Amino acid sequence: KQEVTQIPAALSVPEGENLVLNCSFTDSAIYNLQWFRQDPGKGLTSLLLIQSSQREQTSGRLNASLDKSSGRSTLYIAASQPGDSATYLCAAYGNKLVFGAGTILRVKS
Amino acid sequence: DTEVTQTPKHLVMGMTNKKSLKCEQHMGHRAMYWYKQKAKKPPELMFVYSYEKLSINESVPSRFSPECPNSSLLNLHLHALQPEDSALYLCASSQERSVNTEAFFGQGTRLTVV
Numbered sequence: 001k002q003e004v005t006q007i008p009a010a011l012s013v014p015e016g017e018n019l020v021l022n023c024s025f026t027d028s029a030i031y032n033l034q035w036f037r038q039d040p041g042k043g044l045t046s047l048l049l050i051q052s053s054q055r056e057q058t059s060g061r062l063n064a065s066l067d068k069s070s071g072r073s074t075l076y077i078a079a080s081q082p083g084d085s086a087t088y089l090c091a092a093y094g095n096k097l098v099f100g101a102g103t104i105l106r107v108k109s
Numbered sequence: 110d111t112e113v114t115q116t117p118k119h120l121v122m123g124m125t126n127k128k129s130l131k132c133e134q135h136m137g138h139r140a141m142y143w144y145k146q147k148a149k150k151p152p153e154l155m156f157v158y159s160y161e162k163l164s165i166n167e168s169v170p171s172r173f174s175p176e177c178p179n180s181s182l183l184n185l186h187l188h189a190l191q192p193e194d195s196a197l198y199l200c201a202s203s204q205e206r207s208v209n210t211e212a213f214f215g216q217g218t219r220l221t222v223v
Contacts, residue, residue, distance in 0.1 A: 034212060043115075043199055044152070044214035089151060096165060097142075097201075097212055099151035 002027045004092050006100035013080055014108050021075040021103045023090035028068045034097070035064050035075050036089045044089065048075070080107045112136075115200050115215035123223055124190060130218045132183040132200030141183040142212070143175060144199040152199055158183060159205070190222045 003026045013019055023033070032051045036044040048057045050066040050073065057064050063076040073090055087102040113134045122128045132141065140159050144152035157165035158177040166175075172194075174186040183200055197217045203210040 032210075036214070041197070041219065043113075043216035044201075046211055046213060049211045091212075093212075096154055096157065099153075101151050 002030075002092055002094055002098040004090060004098050004100035006088075006090060006103050008103060009101065010104040010106075012106040012108065015080060015082060017080050017107075018076070018078050019080055019105075021077070021088050021090075021105070023073040023075070023100055025071045025073075025092040025098075027092075027094060028071050030068065030092045030094050032093050033064075033066050033073050034091050034093065035062075035073075036091065038087045038089060038102070040087075047088075077105075080105075082107045082109045113200055113202055113213050113215035115198075115218050117218060118216065119219045119221075121221045121223060122187065122190065124192070126190075127186070127188045129187065130185040130198055130200075130220075132185075132202075132215055133181055134202045134213070135181055136202065136213070137180075137204075138202035138213075139180060139205050140203045140210070141177060142201040142203075143183070143185055144201065144214075146197040146199055146217070148196075156185075187220075190220075192222050195220055195222045 005024045007022045034049045035047040048064040050057045061078040066073045089102045091097045091099045116131045143155040146152040155169045156175045161177045172189050176184040199217045200215045201212045203212045
């Protein structure tokens, strides 16, 4: 059974800092890994999809990496802004999408 | 257009009521999903439809009944729910239920059972 863990559970940083969110998964037999953002009480917004054959993906200030052999993915956020404050979820897709518990990010102005 | 639309946004229902949640996408996706999310927890998969056929039921109680009338529409029929069923219900879709397809989520229906 796939288990996905995210560290840290919560993070508070001043505006402008670069930061890294970590995601680990127990079963490396995944097809892809997806990072999402969730604002309080809202749905999930897809940020980045990394296919199993890829090592990383970039979108604007976001960069996500994937190391299937070690069961790890990281989401790097450059020059953080208060608008980045949200919960960040990673999800590993084997035969279904399994989510981690998320990292609650607060960027202080 | 990468939009998944869910209605209603909020729903309050009594334990003897029957109600339905609706989800719609026009991206030509052939896989659609229902997830349940309790406060401060990650989404948990309930059902998966692939090409309008139910392919996964995660042992969900029968008081939840999914329906996929066509490739664009997914419903979740609710009957005799319990207060502990109160949660955010999320619908998602992807191109296919297979490799390397990105999942898109709706904004959810906030359900309160009284």
